[in-house]
Amino acid sequence: MKGFFRSTLLLVAAALSVVSCSKDGERGRLSFEKSALFFMAGETKSVKFSASDVRSLTISSKPAEWGDPVINTETKTVRITAPAPDTEGAAESGTLTITGRGDNGRSVSASIYVSISRTVDMSDRPANSYLVNSRQTNYLFDAMHAGDGTTALETARLQIIWQRPSDLIEYLTLDEEGRASFFVGADDDDEGRIKQGNALIGAYDTKGNLLWSWHVWAADYDPDNRGTVSFNGYEMMDRNLGALADSNASSDDVLNSFGLYYQWGRKEPFIGPGTYDFSNGTSATLYDGEGDVVSLSVKESSAETGTVDYAREHPLTFIAGVEASEYDWMWGSHSEALWSDAKTANDPCPYGWKVAPAAAFAGLTIADPLEGVSADEYFDKYGWTLTDGSAESLFMGAGRRIYPDGRFQNIYVNPDSERQVRNVAMYDQPWVGLYWTTDISSSQSSAFYFFFNKLHVENSRVEGPVLHYRANGMPVRCVADR
DSSP, X not given: OTTOOSSSEEEEEOOOOOOOOOBTTBOOEEEESOSEEEEETTOEEEEEEEEESOEEEEEEEOOTTOOOOEEETTTTEEEEEOOOTTOTTOOSEEEEEEEEEOTTSXXXXXXEEEEEEEEEEOTTSOOSEEEEOXXXXXXXXXXXXXXXXXXXXXXXEEEEXXXXXXXXXXXXXXXXXXXXXXXXXXXXXXXXSBOOEEEEEEEEOTTOOEEEEEEEEEOSXXXXXXXXXXXXXXXXXXXXXXXXXXXXXXXXXXXXXXXXXXXXXXXOOBOOBSSTTOSSOOBOOEEOTTSOEEOOEEEEOOTTTSSHHHHHHOTTEEEEOOGGGTTOSOSSOOOSSSSOSSOOTTOOSBTTEEEOOGGGGTXXXXXXXXXXXXXXXXXXXXXXXXXXXXXXXXXXXXXXXXXXXXXEEEEEEOTTTOOEEEESSOSOOOOOEEEEEEEEETTEEEEEEEEOOSSOGGGOEEEEEEEEETTSEEOOOEEEOO
């Protein structure tokens, strides 16, 4: 298995398997105490198991070239040894199974899945969003403190609130040190890349109350080494927060480049549209940790729902703006401190990054169509290159989730009247670009805005800041916080 160990750690993920061997009320059970163990290459560790009404434990199977497991019935542990680097013929992954016999002679078993991995501990990088970009990797972050890194939480368990795709986050556990531990595998079509997607992990207390949630952004993207652009003295990510691409070369690229949508001042993300052209105006499908479909809900802002606490406790709820709230999702006050030039406890960007201020977008213009590409073709790209005259970056015309009900809306040009028309995703048109900034004014906040006019290219424009109601959901670009 030459080249087998590109990293120095191995993941042992315990897929708990319990089989009854009961007769006349007698039951035999086997299960492992933990869902995952991590090894240096060649290292030996033990994993605890629990057993009841079981005897004669044996090893039923193990991956090729893994050390022979040893069962200790007194301590109820199984000791296993990871293969050394470059062990010839060793399996990259496999199953270790222990089997026992109940008093009635029937069998019961428990299995452990073994896979190559590495561990990345992000506990010293507190944030509300974690960008992960390495395949076959176990990630850790502090689950006993909120995203500001200081507010203590009484976390008793973790749960996947939503994820897309349905198998993005694997083996989620709360470890002994109070860290969230989860595994992200390789892309189904390209084993050299990470499986891409977004997820929201929640921390719950012993009573089942949601204390906090963290966004996991799994993408083949590392802004610390590449993929940034400098505008007006700000180092900006070259893609939207939560985006899985920065391209409009295909319909899949367009959809993957939209990223996530945020109500101004909330850290909780909302998924983007289900289709690249907003053809039916519906959200992309979300899944929980069991693979079941999760639904978003909409609640009008009120004294009960229009609070930061309610928003934190209901990350699947879009809080609609109403006249009495001045179309803010917050009810009693228009907090100016939720997002600001300084990174806040509610900032949705990863560690070292923050929501861009309006000044970061100043002076940007729509770049001329590419050589050999007509204005019509350029318009139909669903996103356009913006430039300050030297640097440039692709920005998607991703529209928004509108403040009254959270539905997707964009703007298109009616070819008959040549007028801009607002519609709720009824036409196959690439439309307007709207991006939240940290700037504020009274009950509204500013958004960076641009529009490409297919009929009159000379009327295409970039504006900003433009005031919008804070209950709108819009994409975000992050800038470096340093």
